[in-house]
Amino acid sequence: MLTILFDGISYGMLLFVLAVGLCVTLGLMNFINLAHGAFAMGGGYVAVVMMNRYGLSFYWSLPAAFILMAALGAVLERTLYVRLYDKSHLDQVLFSIGLVFMSVAAVDYAMGANQQIVNLPPSLQGRVEFFGASIGVYRIFVIIACAVLALALQFVLSRTRFGARLRAAVDEPRVARGIGIDVASIFALTFAFGSGLAGLGGALGAGVFSLDPTFPLKFMIYFLIVVSVGGVTTISGPFLASLLLGVADVAGKYYIPAVGGFIIYTIMVAVLILRPQGLFSRAGR
């Protein structure tokens, strides 16, 4: 019971790290980026290649995944995404699906279609007893790492000047632009950072998720659920939504496997209909 709860929490925490970048970009630029999962997959594969092929430590692969994916995100944002901000949602969807397809095929070509196996360092293997439940050390590591990241994000957003600008830009981009905030470069930075976080999440969770080339397609719906249930105006909304989704998904698969993803999809549709602005978002708009 407690084991499942812990697994669910670590899963949810990972989803948060993966999806938080998408929440911000969606809220800020109203840009529907279905290719967000491709960055997460990229991060996961960076970690796998570094560990399995070059024998580097798991701990080194995490920042590497972040930096590489952030750089890739920045390059793509400046060259391609920037052309699509003022296009229709349909164009954005098609464009990002195109990117997803390309990434799926490219990874398939480079790494093969098999699921990748991650060799965790010995310090993360094994389990510990915790109030009578046995919990993997790796899960605890994931939870701690994600919690630190979430707190850091919250701090940056609420306490720093950049955070204040970002919040202003999300809430009211036109006014923010009017009072001299450079929304475009804030967005570029945020996009790169969000992509990097997705990459980091992908690397961190490479042992939790099954990492194969179809990852971006499989997890697209999860990201969208986090965004739709959590809303795009706060960081705590997506965080709670991810935790809920993680626990519900793991518990659902464990206790009532026959129902599968059914409940989650139904909840998503219901939330979208009843509270289009998200379950945890502030009242108002």
Next chain:
Amino acid sequence: MRDAVTQNPSLILRAAARWRWAEFVVWLVALAMVFVLPSRMLLLNEIAILALLALSLDLILGYAGIVSLGHGAFFGIGAYVAGLLAKAGAGAAPLSDPLLGLAIAGAVAALVGFATSFLVLRGSDLTRLMVTLGVALIFSELANKLDWITGGADGLQGVLSSPVLGLFEFDLFGRTAYLYSLTVLFVLFLLARRIVHSPFGLSLKAIKGNALRASAIGMPVNRRLVAVYTLAAAYAGIAGALLAQTTQFVSLDVLEFHRSADALLMLVFGGAGSLYGALIGAAAFKILNDSIASITQQYWMFWLGLSLVVLVLFVRGGLMGLVDIIRARLFGTKEGA
């Protein structure tokens, strides 16, 4: 002349609905394929079916402006309904009759479309996108879990249709299948053509342009959207039924995400909002798929993705858009089709 037309709206509709010579050419070419490419009937059959799917999406996306990522759901429902019917009849006349199967599959899909249409009325593009995707996922999950009905991952086997109209047996080369699918496509195309050139179709375009203004001049926006969504669902269901009947097999593949994505791609490839875009897009998509897949089966997705990105970035309006541009260059007219 021009003044008379602008003063009488029905003349505008009639002028737009006039058949052009290019349209006859398209259909004659499609029919001539039976003799030109007798060895590729199965491929052509699939093109006709995909064209119908793209056509149905065109009705809601190209005309009413509803962005859907879950249109494949109706396709899959139609396929399963027709497949189950044909299987129950075991190739004998009443239940396995293909036309009856089409009608029932279309009706069931329309029913589901009607029920879910209320979910897409509200909200922005993003909400619609996620709702349609969610609904499609629910159905694909359902088909997966109800394996005692659908056969689950093994698919539905033993789908046998009786001869069309009791006369034309489905043959191994797909000749009957192609002619059957093409006929259904043609009939439904005529209907769709009639609809989009009617006042109803015009009101859909108005809603797409600006729903608020459309309702301000007295259009029942929601009712129109429900109607067209239901109609499109029926079309997609019939397309699915055609696939089940002509390939004699239904698998979970018909409900997968890529069906919805493919439909969207074909439509955008060809150009939304012109009906012919759907047909041309489906043909181009399938031919491209077939020729690339024969070289690299695995990496078709890459080229598909690349062509999408290029299309969005550089070509507006898909292939039909290109046709318009070329025609404008050639004849110096600025009028689009």
